Amino acid sequence: MKQVLTIAGSDSGGGAGIQADIKTFQELDVFGTSVITAVTAQNTLGVTDVAPVPLHNIEKQLQAVGEDFEIAALKTGMLFDAETIQTVAKYIKHYKWQHLIVDPVMIAKGGASLLQEEAKDSLIEHLLPLATVVTPNIPEAEALSGISITDEKTRREAAEKILQSGAQGVLVKGGHSEDPDFTEDFYLDQHGGSLVLRSSRIPTKHTHGTGCTFSAALTAEFAKGHSIEEAFLTAKQFIQSAIEHSLNIGAGHGPTNHSAYRHHAQKELIRYVH
């Protein structure tokens, strides 16, 4: 069984972070390991506390995984501060881990900050150059590029700017767009190759953890040796099912349903090159 790693924060509410990643890995038949960078007190209503894990312990977790597992692909999620980002980058290089998906988690849906403001530059300088794919949502793509995304042209410009960091590919997720009918995710690589996957927008507030789940699915598919096109398609189908059958659990934004992809037939996505 392929072994994968998530380096991210814990969500006590179980819908995002490490918990979403491990559930997704399990559903997609890869063996999930984890390095926990921060512990959030969180539920469907929001984040009430964030406790960074001491750097020494993060290093010990990275070593414990690196010394014993063959990591076929990995993802990063909530990294919280610059020191953690630099340490994570150091160990990714040390263990020569390939197929890195960087989900540049910055702000939770409820508005809580999951990355210190001054850590953004560290992310761009130290982690993005190692990334196979960076998966910002629209506000994150704007923050990383300094470009306001209002249409397809500015989305592409923002993606091009992010690629200047040295990442091999960037996938701008469309969950935050104002389109009432569709969500469109846009992939662009260093060679100008691009792909857009569009799906119908599901009218639900239960979307807690969509970005974590999507990037974990990409990681699992890369570990199995799939190309970016194949991995992107599976991840989009996985998240579409998970949102379509999302769970009305808790009083706020409920979690997505990680087992839905296994149980429900896949609807066709609209796919085109841009």
Ligand SMILES: Nc1ncnc2c1ncn2[C@@H]1O[C@H](COP(=O)(O)OP(=O)(O)O)[C@@H](O)[C@H]1O
């Ligand atoms: N209401 C929705 N209906 C269908 N797909 C959605 C919906 N909201 C988000 N998505 C999809 O979920 C994935 C995560 O996107 P997004 O919500 O933008 O990320 P994040 O959780 O990081 O903010 C993307 O593939 C996006 O298109």
Ligand SMILES: Cc1ncc(COP(=O)(O)OP(=O)(O)O)c(N)n1
């Ligand atoms: C611990 C932790 N990590 C990441 C997130 C953000 O998750 P995301 O998938 O972007 O979903 P929302 O929080 O925006 O619903 C998180 N909340 N907690």
